[in-house]
Structure formats: structure tokens, C-alpha cells
Amino acid sequence: MHSTYAATPIARNPVPPLSGIALRSAAAAPHWLDPLAASGMIVRKRRNEDIVAQGEASEYCWQIVSGCVRTAMVLEDGRRLIGEFHFAGDLLGYEALGGQSFAVSAVSDVVLRRLRRTAIEAHAGRDPKFDAHLRQYMAAQLRAARNRLAVLGRGTAGERIMSFLREMHARLAPAGAREFVLPMKLTDIADYLGLALETVCRGMADLRRAGAIMTNRSQIALLFPAGGAGALH
Amino acid sequence: MHSTYAATPIARNPVPPLSGIALRSAAAAPHWLDPLAASGMIVRKRRNEDIVAQGEASEYCWQIVSGCVRTAMVLEDGRRLIGEFHFAGDLLGYEALGGQSFAVSAVSDVVLRRLRRTAIEAHAGRDPKFDAHLRQYMAAQLRAARNRLAVLGRGTAGERIMSFLREMHARLAPAGAREFVLPMKLTDIADYLGLALETVCRGMADLRRAGAIMTNRSQIALLFPAGGAGALH
DNA sequence: CGGCCCATTGAAGCTCATCAAATCGAGTGG
């Protein structure tokens, strides 16, 4: 068992340093969007700042350099749904043509690179490798969205939460590690899963009691990253 | 009021011919996939036949020539979710790389054109117009999937049903017409919306009583195609 | 210490799923 975690179900030890939890490095490896880096402008936003408003037409896409960003749709009566979370390396907003139905805002302090959509289009026309990368990226986004449809359409609260934790584990944990840090609050998780935040809280408490996860603050350790809640990954 | 519909809430008249309901013509206009038509093989499937099994890796994509096709994911315990319905002109399966999580089957008798994914890739590399069309098509699919996330994540049963009817009206009704014919059964609609089929049935009965729709068999007339259930289109 | 944000826990109510049964419509065959 990792020393970072308390043995008791409810962790009460003082907050330890994040020993052994290295955040996935932001921009070490070469990235398929690198060719466009020069043409993009760096933008910084603080936690909870807006980046694009809901309904706003934008000629820009965004590459996340570091931090975490969410896309959210808010209905008149206040109901909210998070479309996706995006982390370092992700491209965001390419699919929105005229007027996006999702707003974009910062979950944590973030650094972004703002890219003109036309610049992406143009470069895709010149560079077949880049073109293929772009298509693959869109295909992956589409597969992810469709899998999430199954989670939201047919998953129970427990399955939705487990699905979320698995996704975040895959995207945020260093290779081979069970531990990772969730950058977002319960409210965001709830709106990502179409649940009430109380339900998310109770669900995570259940998983803790069942021995599926350990938690300490926003640190999570997924004890059985492989199996568990059926085909709802 | 259209003569096709009875004035009583529950239509009891004998089934009339589909007067005034012209199905959207299958392949009249030129289509961006036409350049690949020669390289594709025509495949016919009857109602409820499988086209691709769940989990099967396939090197093919499918263009719908006529009829209606569904993609469905079935969990071990029998829960099922429909990913999308596809109609004449749609391209299907391009985003599935190795092993798709959704099966493909025929809702009605269908005619398909089977296209090799590599042929699409290759042609995209040669023809910039085609390449742009492909990207736009994927972007549209992605936007549709994300909007549906909001419907499944935050919509009530009534909103989901209204959203479905609006989508089908937009995709199936001749321009300007209120009437259209739903090719799929209640079970499919329910699995598309993440509801029990009884709930869909009751919801449509409510809409009928509320004067939002008229129904006769699988014919639907959407009386207020524009407004209604908030931003959940 | 006091204030604020967020997480947690409890209790009550509502929506929707589930189980069960009746009805309807389209075929089919006498």
C-alpha cells in the first residue's frame, strides 16, 4: 500500500506532499500540432475563467499546453452538462463551426495556444501526415463521445462514476501508476456524469467502502484499474 | 388539418395511403462520396439483419444508399443503447479503427455501399475538396454526438422524446412538411434515448394529448417544429 | 478566530423502470 494513503476508510492524516505522483509532463514529447505552434498565440487563464462563451461563434481552436479545461452547456433553468475535460496536448473547438453550443472555461489555471481554424485547414491541405493525425484525432473524439453516450444513457450512478475514474486514470496517471490527482471539483464531475453532486459523493464513498478506490483530498488511487463495472468503461 | 390524420386523439380510421408524404428521395442529388462509388460494392440487408457484429474489427465503412440502419451496443446483462440511426446518404463506420464497440444492423430493408477505409483515406489525400467534406462530416457527427450527451445526461423523458422527434423531423421530413414516417420501433427509440419503451409510449401519448404531435401508425406530424422543450433540441 | 468553499450525511419526494396484463393490427390459413 502506498504511504500516501491512510489505512482507514476516511483519510484523516495531514496532507502529505504529492510524493510519487508525478503529473504527466506537459509538453515533453513532440506533438502532431507542433508545426502550427509558431502561428498560434499563447493565452493564459486562471481557474474558472471563461475562454469561449456559450453560443459565441469563434474562428479559433485551442491547444491545451498545461492545465485542465472543460466545455459546458447550460440550459435556461440552470441544468448544466460538461461535454468534455481537456488536458495538455488536447485540441479543442475544431468541430464547432458556426456558434458552439458548449462554452469553454478553465478548470485549473491553464496555458493555451490559440490556433486559427483556417490555419489548421490550410496545413492539413499541405501536410498529409498532419491531415491523417487530424482525422485520427477527430475519430478518437467521436468514439469517446459515443462510448460516453452508453454511459449516460444506460449506466447506473455507480457505473458512471467508475467509468469516470477509469477515464481519468487513463488520461492523468503516469504510466503504471494507480494514483492520480483529479483537478476538478465534485460539481464538475456531477455535471460530466449527469448526476447530482451528492450522488457522486455517495457513490465515491461506496467505492471506498467496497475497497475499489482509496482517496485523500483530490488524490485517487484506483485499486483495480482493469475490471469491475462491466463493459461500461 | 391534414386529411391523413383523425381528429380524435386516438386515430381509429383505416390506414390511408401515404398521401402527401413523399419520402426524401434516396440518391437524386450528387453526393460527396460519389467519387468512391465505383470502388464500392453494393450490399443488401433485410430488416433486422446484422451488418457488423459488436467488437468485430472491420476494414470497411458503409454508405447508406436507401433504408435505415442503427448502431447498437449491448451489455452483458442485456441493456442496450443505440448509438445512431443512419439514413440515405450517411457514411458509417469511418471512425471505428480497431474493433468497434457498436454493432451495426438494419432497421428496415437497406441498400448499402461497402467502402474500404483505406480507399477513403487514399482519396482524401488526393482530393482536397473530398478531404474537406470528410472533415466536415466528422465534425457534424461529433457535434451531434455531443448535443446528444446533453439530452441523455440532463434531459427528462419528455425532453428526450421531443428531441428525438425534432431530429427525425429534420432528417426525414420533406422540406416544409410537418409529417414524416418513423422507420423504427418503440424499442429502438427507447434504446436511443436511454428509456424504457413503456416510458416512450407514455411520453408520446402525453405529447399527443398536449397537442404537440399527431400520430397515425408510424406517421408523425410535429405541430410545432420550432419551439417547445427548451434548448434540448 | 471567523468566513468561505466544498464535501458529506440525512430525510423525503418524484421520476422512471419493472412487472404484468390487455389490446391492437397485420398476416395466415381455413
Place this chain on the structure above:
DNA sequence: CCACTCGATTTGATGAGCTTCAATGGGCCG
């Protein structure tokens, strides 16, 4: 034309799961 059958739709009754409202507690920063 009518009886029979089968799949699909409709309606009713009951209960589970989740939301909502409300209150408490914990951690952090001034």
C-alpha cells in the same frame, strides 16, 4: 370473411434509484 397467431403498443400498479432540500463538518486563508 372469420378465427387464430404473433409482434408491437398501450395501460396499470408498484418499487428502486436518484434528486432535492436541509444541515453539518472539514480545510484553508484572511
